[in-house]
Amino acid sequence: MGLIEIGISILAALLVGVLTRGMLRVYLLLALSVLAVYWFQPVLPLRSFDFWLPSLSLALVILVWLITSQPESWRSRENLYGLLLIVGLMTVLDLSRYLFPVPLFTATVPPHFILFFVFSIVLAVLILFMARLSRIYKRILSLVIILLILILVVLKSPVLSLQASIFLGKFTNRSAENASASDLRWLGFSYIAFRLIHVLRDRQTGRLPELTLPEFATYVLFFPSLSAGPIDRAERFVQDIQRDFVLTQEETLLGGQRLAIGLFKKFVIADTLALLALNDVLATQVRTTGWMWIVLYAYSFQIYFDFSGYTDIAIGIARLVGVKLPENFSAPYIKPNLTQFWNGWHMTLTQWFRANFFNPFNRWMRGYKNIPTWFMILLGQLATMLLIGLWHGITWNFVLWGAWHGIGLFLQNRWSDFVRVRFPHLGQNTRLQSVLQFSGVLLTFHFVALGWVFFALSEPSLSQTVFRKLFGI
């Protein structure tokens, strides 16, 4: 989101917070979120895909809601109004092609209505078919999870994205020569997919409360957190939008304060550090060890201020409409060990992976008595961090980044156990504790910073160049 999008989001949130109550507030939040899905989507080289991809997001939302809700509730007034609102807005956006000289909420002119009509009918039939099937075959939920993961894999893998772009280009008369892996930038899909997967898993385990379509769709598409999180939990989010909310001066000031902090962090600090931060070009240009460390530090702080700034902005805007989004960062760079770092960095993502992969995976491993404990710990942490790496992108550098942290967590876990057993009275020496704490913070920060070398660069060879420069090799 740029400054203009943020500014308009703030205005919209203020209007919602001040003017609306009860269900009207929910409907208005839903409407704004649907419009945001289209508006924030950047222009794509594949014609009309800046309309089709957001429409597919909405279709997936409706599908997942249908297969996770009770069929008796499908025809309730609230849900019908919600469906009408979503489909109505999609239709209006498509028809805007004929009504306005320039695109309203889409990056380019929407497709012809006949195409949209056919697309909608086909999708509606598919969705209804799968919804009916889900009543009979519970595995449909698992299939949809797999579908979402497959879409993520295609989007995150440069090789598969390129092939997908070539394939889809045939429908838009686009030459395969012009195809690129970055043609399918589907804004917010990583976060949409994870929210949908979380809901599907909660339905499978019986933990999901009943949600109306407006509540559910607003949760998945909530416009302040659409593009960069945080990843909230449905049951917590819905509690906020269900309660009666009044935008008081105190809430406005608190939200505004958070917004101001976020804007400063992102657009002043992060964007300034970005000029100096490590990237593919600088990796080969920096001449000395000292400057390479400075460039790496700049990246470390740039990524923190950029990401946490966006989180602050999302939390600030959400506060104006009565939603208290979860925190995503808690001073991660001053944590004394790697475990605590990951309890303070992108917290909602790590909580998601902990709940949906790490814990179930560990429970499954404990079923095999012959697996040594240390190996279970290594496997669990390595697998989780590798998946977190791959979530960012399916490239060797993200694999290396994930492995770096997975192994680091394992080593830190073994060291903690060793110290606890060998030096049980260490905690009683407060001065030594302070020294160890300080050393731990320095070591953890530098371990994380070195991990960013893989994260920031596109090729392992570039990472190797940077490491050699950092250590004067």
Place this chain on the structure above:
Amino acid sequence: MFVPLAVEASISNSTRALSTPTALLSAYSVMEQNNPRLFAVLLKAILLIALFNFAFILLNEVPLGKFSLYNGLFPGRERLPFGDHPQAYNINLFDLDAMFASHVLTGTPKGPDEYRVLLIGDSSVWGTLLRPEETLAGQLNSKAIPACGKTVHVYNLGYPYISLMQELMILDEALKYQLDMVIWLITLESLPSDKQFGSPLVANNPERVRELIVKYGLEADPNDEALVHASKWDQTFVSRRRAVADLLRLQIYGALWAATGIDQYYPDTYERAQIDLEASDDFHKLKSLQNALAWDVLDAGMSAGPNTILVNEPILVSNGLNSDIRYNFFYPRWAYDEYRVLLSEFAAQRNLPYLDLWDIAPIEEFTNSGVHLTPTGEALLADEISGAIQTACKK
């Protein structure tokens, strides 16, 4: 604006006990605590911003550009900052103080063994597509030329955009730095009178230009409409925010300059200078160069600097289509030939050291323009100029 339900409740509770001044104050402080005065906060914020914005006018006379991290935290640049490509780690700006503050000249105390030579000129002197060590200044420095019992150290104050007035402005500023010699490389395109205010650097430094006009008795109009006239509103922070941001960005780029030694974007490929030319003998719609060139500006510059050597810089002499009409993209033959005659007469009348090096570089030693040389071309130029420096010293 806001539903004051909480406020109303607070007020109604408070009014029951408002029978005494103490109770009033107590109720007020409770309200203050429970109901932050959003309006007051917003009003204060707006007033502070407005105050800061207009107070910035008072800083107009303060040379903000002189505050620099160069020649301190970062090494000075070897040429004036220019270039807006993200990988140039450089920036175009109009603040001459900031440009000089970032240059190595201003941060280098003159050594007892240093014969300080300044190069003034256009983009060919600045070194488009050349690394600092490949420019004329870089190549002259690598020769470690002995002159007047000292070692020559050359500083590059060339700057893109072709205008004698721009070069005079830079030279006038550089006179503060204990120069021993100035080498001024010019070309015909920098002389037409109607081009003198065409440089953005000139246009955006109107007060300096007016001072030059008065100081050197120039014929230029101090109220020329090309000179940017700043109103009071133009001096507020809002209006000058881009200039302030550029100053800050120049400092950040200092870190990248120090880290990489890169101050220009070098594309993998570029279009070579035209050899096949248009069948046109037009030059600024002139029929003759008499009374069309800014000789007064050249005169001023030649008299301002110490031991100034005037150099007619090399140009591409085409052998392609219409090369019988034009030497290159810039110059029809008739105009350039007349210019060379006039320039020789100018130098002879004033007994000025003058080098006419217009044709020393072959076609293949030009890059993307009829005046931009390759490193080999610059080496040829450096050979000629090093000789001239030593000759000038012997005199």
